[in-house]
Amino acid sequence: MKVLVTELRQESNSFSAARSGLAYWRSGWLLEPDEVHATLRTVECAVGGMIEVLERSERRPEIVFGPAFCSQSGGPAEPEVLEAFLSRLLPAIEANLPLDAVFFSFHGALQSTEFDDVEGEVVRRVRAVVPPGCVLAASLDMHGFVPRGLAASLDVICGYHTYPHVDFAETGRRTARLGLATIAGAEPPVMAWAPVPMIVSASAYNTMGGPFRDLIGHGRQLVDTGALLDFSLFQMQPWLDVSDPNSAVIAIALDAEAAARGARDLAARLYGLRHAFAPRLSSVDAVIDRAEDPASVKPVILVDSADSPNAGATGDNMAVARRLLDRRSTLRAAVVVSDPSAVRRAFEVGVGGTAEFAIGGAADPRAVTIRAEGYVRSLHDGEYRQEFVGHGGKVSRLGRSAVLRFGQLDVLACHTIVAPGDPQLFRAFGIEPRLYDLVAVKANTSFRVGYAPFAGEIIEADTPGAAAPDIATLPFRKVPKTLFPWTDDASFEPVADVIRRTRDFT
Ligand SMILES: [Zn+2]
Known part of the structure; x- marks a missing residue:
């Protein structure tokens, strides 16, 4: 068994006056494939968590690496960032074929001057070169943008459960455990995706207290009782101006019906909290x-x-x-x-x-x-x-x-x-x-x-x-006003798409 681990992680702000070129990305790290293991193995980050699970796995997978690029948030990325990343990732993948899996550490809300959904573009490029059964699993930030296309092209998606974010490494571990379970599993996990038509201010909720902590607690209970294997709530960060945005829920279970039920339940509860997430601002x-x-x-x-x-x-x-x-x-x-x-x-x-x-x-x-x-x-x-x-x-x-x-x-x-x-x-x-x-x-x-x-x-x-x-003050050009807070749909009923790829190739 052979697994490749790679990272491309930044949160974009469409309204920033600056663009993020490679020089800006150096505020974080730009690691060549052969630097990743030594640099990130013991770091409390998603890649560190993935490496830990892979190295401890009884299945003794061979672990290989693509590049690891991580930057402080900034304006949309310049094309040179994606070019530099892919020019290292694709050769690393081709040199290591056949691969059983690729594990990505993403943010989810990376926008470039070319692509609104950079992660979706990366996964599309990777799918084109790996064997059909290759498992693609990704760790994402809770504020990631998870459109249908991204969800449908990945087998496993795990988002942070904490905000302030303190579970980077644990999210990497969850991703790696589920990714390993999906490789050649007799009963591979099934993932369901439910979009939620809302964007809310990120300063208005946290998981240290209040209704959002309770909702995360509810999701954890679904996992503890065995109803789900994993869940993620993606509150798309509100400074991303894209034409088809959504918040989203991912639920992973052993069967399609359980995954879909979990995703619908969590999506309904998340939308139900929309008014509780209104920021209370003072001058x-x-x-x-x-x-x-x-x-x-x-x-x-x-x-x-x-x-x-x-x-x-x-x-x-x-x-x-x-x-x-x-x-x-x-x-x-x-x-x-x-x-x-x-x-x-x-x-x-x-x-x-x-x-x-x-x-x-x-x-x-x-x-x-x-x-x-x-x-x-x-x-x-x-x-x-x-x-x-x-x-x-x-x-x-x-x-x-x-x-x-x-x-x-x-x-x-x-x-x-x-x-x-x-x-x-x-x-x-x-x-x-x-x-x-x-x-x-x-x-x-x-x-x-x-x-x-x-x-x-x-x-x-x-x-x-x-x-x-105050989201209403942001100069959106692409975001349609059919989402909350512009449109409040009291009769919203979530719909979950089951990602069936995991079954198709077994
Ligand atoms: Zn975040």
Whole structure:
């Protein structure tokens, strides 16, 4: 038995002012096939989880690799990314034929300037060269876009069960276990796909509490009781402008009827929660008012999700800083911004110097900016170690960085914001979030893992940006208005497609 493992993973933001070329992808990793095993085997990621299951399998499969490309979220990928990936993957597959399976680590919501569904294109290209019975299994992000074509071309699909995402490796393990079970299984699993006509704000739900956690719990119960082998709820991330979008449910069972029943049940329940996922947003001024109120518990975390680099926004919006300065607020506050020219100026001025700084709008001309006299507190090479679960210990590089002070406001300016939900992003550069009154975090939900243990209050703010939580404000061109939130279909009845490929080739 021979299995090839490969990865192409990024979340795209159609509304980002920037495109993601190979240089941008280097913010994550671009691994050649012969580098994957040594680099990712012990990393808490989907590929690491797949390798672990394969190496422990009693069936002793031979494990071979394609390339592993993984990037921080960003604007749609340039064609060179897919070309570079396929020019390594297809020869690796051909050199290893016949293969029993290919395991992919995908996000699911990767868009390029050529393809709305890049993962679907990759799988199509792979199907064309592998034998008909070759099992194709994929691990996806919970925010993946799973259209009918992608579902129908894969034998196994597993999505994250946690948000904030902390089960990257476990999702890889689930994918590998089901993929192995499908190879030459006497009773291979059957997968059912049910589209759900909704997109909702990613900042409005998480699995640490509330109705979405309960729904995941219900799915787990279906697995624990044996009704299903696996399930995934794909809440398509809302910054993806594609012409035929959907959220989706995948259910995997030993027989078609059970898979279809599970998919319909979960899809109906997911759609039923649509109103519960409406974001509750406060204006930036209302959050500042709250933080200025002595009754508030500090630090107040202002969630600036609209400008989250994790969601592909450019991280260069100074909307929060602007209000703090305009109000002459005396709050001890901290914000982060991606602005290479401000960093360059800080290095020219030097530590202890004062100068006028213009900050914001480095990549997105629509961003709010500030212009004010600032003091250079410190200069950095921009390296820090993440502490966030799933990335713990990973070294992140912001590029040259500076901490600038404007009154009581500290601004961490850097080249590229990496892992904005990790408190180490501030802490490593001398800004201890616990000691501030107000900290603006450019993340949707990932930050809750690191911040929840010490946050006084967490308030989602109505800020501008490519990842705006109020979906109605996003400049969609392709998305049809037949989905929720534009259309609310109280009589929605889910339909499940059973993917029969698994039976066809046995
Ligand atoms: Zn996600």
